[in-house]
Amino acid sequence: MNNIRLMIIDDSAxxxxxFERMLADWVDIEVAASVDDARKxxxxxxxxxxxxxxxxxxxxxxxxxxxxxxILEADPEAKxxxxxxxxxxxxxxxxxxxxxxxxxxLTKPGLGVSxxxxxxxxxxxxxxxxxxxxxx
Numbered sequence: 013m014n015n016i017r018l019m020i021i022d023d024s025a026x027x028x029x030x031f032e033r034m035l036a037d038w039v040d041i042e043v044a045a046s047v048d049d050a051r052k053x054x055x056x057x058x059x060x061x062x063x064x065x066x067x068x069x070x071x072x073x074x075x076x077x078x079x080x081x082x083i084l085e086a087d088p089e090a091k092x093x094x095x096x097x098x099x100x101x102x103x104x105x106x107x108x109x110x111x112x113x114x115x116x117x118l119t120k121p122g123l124g125v126s127x128x129x130x131x132x133x134x135x136x137x138x139x140x141x142x143x144x145x146x147x148x
Contacts, residue, residue, distance in 0.1 A: 015039075015040050015041065015042040016040055016041050016042065016063050016064060016138055016139065016142040017042050017044040017060070017061065017062045017063045017064075018035070018041055018042065018043050018044060018062055018063065018064050018065070018066065018138060019043075019044055019045045019046075019047065019053060019056075019057075019060060019062035019064075019065045019066070020032070020043060020045070020046045020047065020065075020066050021047050021048075021049075021050055021053045021065060021066065021067045021068060021071075021076075021079065022046075022048070022066070022067075022068040022071070022095070023048050023049070023068060023070075023071040023072060024048075024068070025048065027068070027120070028046045028048070030121075031046075031066065031134075032046060034127070034130075034131040034134065035131075035134070035135065035138075037131075038135055040139070041135070041138060044060045044062050045060050045062065049071075049073065049074070050067070050071060050073070050074040050075075050076070050078075050079035050082075050083075051073065051074050051079075053065075053079070053083075054079065054082050054083055054086055057083065057086050057087055057090070058086070063091065063141070063142040064091045064092075064093065064115075064138050064141045064142055065083065065090060065091065065092045065093070066092075066093050066095050066134075067079060067080060067083070067092050067093070067094055067095065067114075068094075068095055068096055069094055069095070069096035069105055069109070070096055076094060076096065076109075077105070077108060077109065077112065080092055080094065080109060080112050080113065080114055081112060084112065084113045088113075089146045091115040091141040091142070091144065092113075092114050092115055093114070093115060093116045093117065093118055093134075093137055093138070093141070094106070094109040094114045094116070094117045094118070095117075095118050095119075095120055096119070096120060097119060097120055097122065115141050116137050116141070118130070118133060118134060118137065
């Protein structure tokens with residue numbers, strides 16, 4: 013299998029760097045783009061064609077939930093993992109994201125989620141989603 017092309021969308025530069033460092037341990041993950049603005053990310057989708065997208069929920073301007081809608085409108089088969097302190101399983105934000113078509117939700121490190129647990133879970137989810145074939 014080719015490298016998994018990942019697009020990270022998060023307004024926090026430090027969060028993007030942390031995710032990139034976490035994933036650097038695995039040679040099969042390639043960060044195709046690390047973007048601080050959801051609108052810019054959506055414009056880049058047709059060119060970058062990421063296998064999986066991580067999307068922060070809380071962002072200024074175009075927030076994560078509306079960005080998810082627009083990403084899935086641009087590419088109905090996009091595989092998006094929502095990341096936030098707000099995406100704890102069963103939360104309203106988590107349920108809304110899944111109803112809209114997010115592939116999964118994952119709580120960022122902190123609030124009872126250790127960085128090592130998050131890293132392992134994120135990697136497993138990225139690989140599982142990337143291996144799921146697109147319908148088209």
